[in-house]
Amino acid sequence: MSQTPAVRAAIVGSTGYGGVELIRLLAAHPRAAVSSVVSSSSAGSSFAEAFPHLTEIVTDKLDDVDPDLIRDKADVVFLATPHGVSAKLAPQFLAAGLKVIDLSGDFRLKDPEAYRHWYKKDAPAQAELDRAVYGMCELFGQEAAGADFVSNPGCFPTATALGLYPAVEAGWIDPDTIVIDSKTGVSGAGRGLALGSHFSEVNENFKAYKVNQHQHTPEIEMVLARAAGRPVAVTFTTHLAPMTRGIMSTMYATLTDRGRTSADFTGLYRSFYEGRKFVRVRDTGVYPATKEVYGSNYCDIGMSVDSRTGRITIISVIDNLVKGAAGQAIQNLNLIMGWDETLGLEFTPVYP
């Protein structure tokens, strides 16, 4: 944090995994740097004491959640706060003249009724929902350019929508037949203490959770509805895998034309994502694994048409903390600022 960077970033909710990952990624960014780490619960204490891996890297004390203070120290605020909290903080930071990139689910759904139904809380005001640009970079990236308020997509919706959008938009699969079977590492549930994140309960275990009730369902449907041009309802199941990072969505749908082959779909996807560096479409018959994007901002996609059943199986993987959270948030910062979207994000996956 030596020279004044082009953009000074404050991170609110910095003691969660999303916040810590923002610190890791921004440390390598050539035009942005963390100028303030903010925490309501731990203001004044040493950051590296809580996160010893940042010893001698982050030496600042934690700042309090004070928009006036932060306005002096930062140009943009990343809200890595739980839903419900972002809803309250975002308007304050916007009012203080800061750009806001919110990683929570509070401003993603534009329909407050859907938010209420799935999140079991009241939604922010419609005007605020409308002001927040939904920042799914490879699909709607141009909308973030110059924006001052971006709502960063959810982890499952990122992997899933990138995997389904081209086929739905092209009309090659029937949106009414979509089944999404997702698997995630444990870090997606955050650093909070819960029996469901206890090592002895998770290790050597595979479990489903929130079956048919996950709050990312309407977000996926919102994006797919834009592709389909009409409402879409999907079956969506989430599972917890005994690993820290990584999301895989395995997606199934019926072809609208059984004559189309795996190669046709691969071609469609490659054409759709032409020039988008963070989406890598695998060769026909090759499927990505989560470790192949570990620690990076890539979303890798593979697919296979089964002529026996007339269905396609599409597999997409991301690192939930990077492309599914902090990485895409920085990608959105790049888009807001008019920079190359890959700036500071070209991390090679950590393998093995």
Added chain:
Amino acid sequence: MSQTPAVRAAIVGSTGYGGVELIRLLAAHPRAAVSSVVSSSSAGSSFAEAFPHLTEIVTDKLDDVDPDLIRDKADVVFLATPHGVSAKLAPQFLAAGLKVIDLSGDFRLKDPEAYRHWYKKDAPAQAELDRAVYGMCELFGQEAAGADFVSNPGCFPTATALGLYPAVEAGWIDPDTIVIDSKTGVSGAGRGLALGSHFSEVNENFKAYKVNQHQHTPEIEMVLARAAGRPVAVTFTTHLAPMTRGIMSTMYATLTDRGRTSADFTGLYRSFYEGRKFVRVRDTGVYPATKEVYGSNYCDIGMSVDSRTGRITIISVIDNLVKGAAGQAIQNLNLIMGWDETLGLEFTPVYP
């Protein structure tokens, strides 16, 4: 192995995980015991040297694969051999007058053409295929009674068929809409060396494999066809999870009558599995995790109807080495002998 047990068992292919698990389970069986551990590759060597966890438990040397020799030492032979090998050995042991329980895929499919297509090998003779009783205990257990040759089901087909059979048989789901998303621990791939089983490649990784090409597909379809009374084609995807044991099948299908509820299905399943101790149907809204059956012969099933999409999600879990292999093989021995099917198999799951 002190007293003469009611049944003396030989285990061929004892140095694989299926064979070793048979030894663990039979050590606790009140009426059967291992009288010979057989290996073509390591005959004459000490078993416990290769598997130190069996130090002072198995003290015999490995026997050679010699039906005449084994006829003197055993009453029943478990073939825990790879497919292709069982096809050759089973007839020899049967000819020697031994009962045979085969854990490979060689005698499961009754259609040699299907075997050839999915296993990429020639099938055994039709007469032998017909002689081998397909031992899916909770579905066709009565067929094993008194048999001398049982083909033990595959791991994925066991979890999957137990999860789907009641609903298909009742006509409550449309068989043409079935999508099966399965996840397995690494032990299912055996003890052989392969990059896909290398710790550094599997740990912190989640990957799909044999998409639309897994050889268990026709076995699942064979069982479901019996339930449906007509041919069934399913979409079936297998994934490797970073854990040693456990299989979960997450299964999706469209209801034939959208008025049926989760509770209706739970009732159907409980009624279907009434009196079958190894299938535990969870309360509506509760889903089993693989660790909840770890080391045991249980198959646990949970389900949820989604009124938004008119689909049901069914989740079933097993320990792939127990209910998915060695445990069900012993359950078949019990059925062959006319004993209680739970004899020697009431292991409480190891948790955590």
Added chain:
Amino acid sequence: MSQTPAVRAAIVGSTGYGGVELIRLLAAHPRAAVSSVVSSSSAGSSFAEAFPHLTEIVTDKLDDVDPDLIRDKADVVFLATPHGVSAKLAPQFLAAGLKVIDLSGDFRLKDPEAYRHWYKKDAPAQAELDRAVYGMCELFGQEAAGADFVSNPGCFPTATALGLYPAVEAGWIDPDTIVIDSKTGVSGAGRGLALGSHFSEVNENFKAYKVNQHQHTPEIEMVLARAAGRPVAVTFTTHLAPMTRGIMSTMYATLTDRGRTSADFTGLYRSFYEGRKFVRVRDTGVYPATKEVYGSNYCDIGMSVDSRTGRITIISVIDNLVKGAAGQAIQNLNLIMGWDETLGLEFTPVYP
């Protein structure tokens, strides 16, 4: 729990991992059975709801901690309660005429000052400390015969003392040079929620904790002092490994006579543990791994003298929840009752 068993057991603190493991092991015991599962915090609720792996296995509701009630239902009480709690409960259950086997650290140290120093709490009364037999079965098993109150050893002391006792007693190693480097799985820390047990913090991580401050230090020294016939002070470090079960102690000491070989030590240990089924001494040059005792009551030991340095390296492994807790507790029950110490405990290790 159908027939009346010879001994009816109540488990207090049944909702922790030690309690749950007692349930698993006792389910296979031919002469004892669980007659009451007791929990202060969850009395009246369903046990299997909290531990679904016990669905249809434990169907009783949880009982309250009421010695008078439990006296009617049980003959022996296993206290799987935290230290501090056992100190209060044990006298009450003893007064009610029940036999007590306490798995906590409260009654292990016979020196209240040592307890106060290492546990940071006041010790129970000296009379109670003296009444509690320290139940390290393979070393002092005869003392438990007929006792009504046994203090079950700690997990690290069990692995460590079994690994060092014969050599110290024989005077073959210098007790003042002992260094103990122990590693444990996470289940040893219990089911309580703490950042140190969070999956994302533990997985792919290896860490030391309580360096030179672990409360099991004086317990190890108490046992070794009996072997040495004089006070002993050891260096003892504990580490957390990214696994659920298992303890390894790697122990170092200087030989008193550099002429003694690995084979000499192996012979000494085999002779010492002659007839004790749960200790398996490996051949010279072979070292046990934790998985080789997984789910079982074994303690496996291997050793190697290094002529270059005149030191011996001794490695011992146990399953911390079995030999390090519930298994040894049942072994103590067997000894109390005058039964064969292996009764109901001959579980073959679960491998892989």
Added chain:
Amino acid sequence: MSQTPAVRAAIVGSTGYGGVELIRLLAAHPRAAVSSVVSSSSAGSSFAEAFPHLTEIVTDKLDDVDPDLIRDKADVVFLATPHGVSAKLAPQFLAAGLKVIDLSGDFRLKDPEAYRHWYKKDAPAQAELDRAVYGMCELFGQEAAGADFVSNPGCFPTATALGLYPAVEAGWIDPDTIVIDSKTGVSGAGRGLALGSHFSEVNENFKAYKVNQHQHTPEIEMVLARAAGRPVAVTFTTHLAPMTRGIMSTMYATLTDRGRTSADFTGLYRSFYEGRKFVRVRDTGVYPATKEVYGSNYCDIGMSVDSRTGRITIISVIDNLVKGAAGQAIQNLNLIMGWDETLGLEFTPVYP
């Protein structure tokens, strides 16, 4: 690989984990870049097919091991080849005028007899051994400046020597009492197939290996002898932990002056490593965990004096593939070139 970098690097043995990690790290280096990936076994084939995480990152085909060819494409060669192979290749590349940084053990020991004893092979010629600078950067970094041949230290010696050197050199601990208990993740054993790296054998397992026989022993002793000014023999045990990356050395030694405190030692180490960015000495009473250096070039050290025993416990951690291999190799490149040693290596640890 677009612009011509200051230094073009060839990686021989690029299909092992050390080679792949060099590619990841060099991709972020501002003044060096990979210009040739070399493999004897796979020349001509696509690199990204074997390592899909490098899809669209490494697009070159693999080159053959041909010093004349590589001389045209590279300035420096990293040998990430097994021991025995480096011994043959290094002289050829040196003769071709290339700088060589060898990651194998072939040129570390300067005593050919020691090499023969521990590696069970003949050593390279003494002249070649002498020519190779032993590149333990924080201890002997100045020796690498301007060198054309550096032998990169082993993973265990790096963690261990950095943890012990200051105390030995200061004469604060007795070198004859040193016990080193090391733990490593599985990636250290490479990508080759072996039962010891099989997931089902490693997962939920902790095991010791090469007890008193590890070939890194003489390398550790060679470095400590420089610190002590006389020969040193240590007890050194290596263990395999169920994780992919990370090494911890827990080290024990007797103080020469029992009056010295933990704080004294912490001060000594901080002073010794003043200005060396990659060594982070923790506060007294705080111990590093392997995850706190994951994916980074840090070596973190913590320590504690135990006044009861007069011993110190020192704990050091590294990522075996970075500071223990590829990272330190690049650090050596920086030193050779006279650049800041941290150039291109300031990766923030990946956490969690």
